[in-house]
Amino acid sequence: MTAAQADLQIDRPTVADGAALWRIAKDSKALDLNSSYSYLLWCRDFAGTSAVARDEHGEPVGFVTGYVRPDRPHTLLVWQVAVDGAQRGRGIAAALLDGLVARVGDAYGVTGVETTITPGNTASERLFTSFAERHGAALEREVLFEAGLFPDGPHDPEVLYRIGPLPH
Template identity: 45%
Template structure:
């Protein structure tokens, strides 16, 4: 899980950003966005199409002028329906410095509803992701814990850095979760 940047002109802070559930028609643009967002793992376009259709209720796309500049894919963990797992967070460099990742995360928690816990995985070196999720836990007034999710040797056979499982929750609920 990472919060990468891309090489695009900066958006004005006044640009109108919209946050919404993605549609299958967004899949190709999401694929392109993620391709520009190194070091995110690039999935197949088919995977991004599924994220934008089958998993649209647990994902969010941020658009400026109709163009995706941010995307979060997620899903409810099958045996833990009260837990939202955030798979990828992509923010175009044109939308950096605006708090877009945090805004999308809070929007997603509201959108999904009945979320008691939010989980994600982050590599030790991904400082931007750590800061984003630490800030989210603080803003939600929810505890944050970590454990090993997938180990460098045991799971990745030495081909990928260890992914820490980050667990935020329980998340206190208010009539409108937005912060």
């Protein structure tokens, strides 16, 4: 943990955090924004496979949402990563991802991470590429969902990043 991260607490989200996670996602301008209801449900049903970073006042400033894939129980699918604009550049996303994967690895026996990234999202590409490098894990990429599969207008393809195996 860097000195810039020392005043942060990383833990599980609670339902009371749902509105803040929705706002952080909305303000990111990079994520596909889900309904506010979905963030409340996520904080209730997937708190064990998600993480929130809190500032010195206990307010959420970043989050990672994820779930263990039902058909691949040793794989954590990272759904969204976002950090409040005023907090970016401090390594919070990397600290959240490292902390979550360590916790989920211990709790669920997770040995791999998956996420999808749209081409051109260089921040996410760097985050997951550097995660794989830090953990000495292989990284594979392939298109998971072609642009034409999305029914709600123009959408870039979603590229699957598969990272693993992770060391125990």
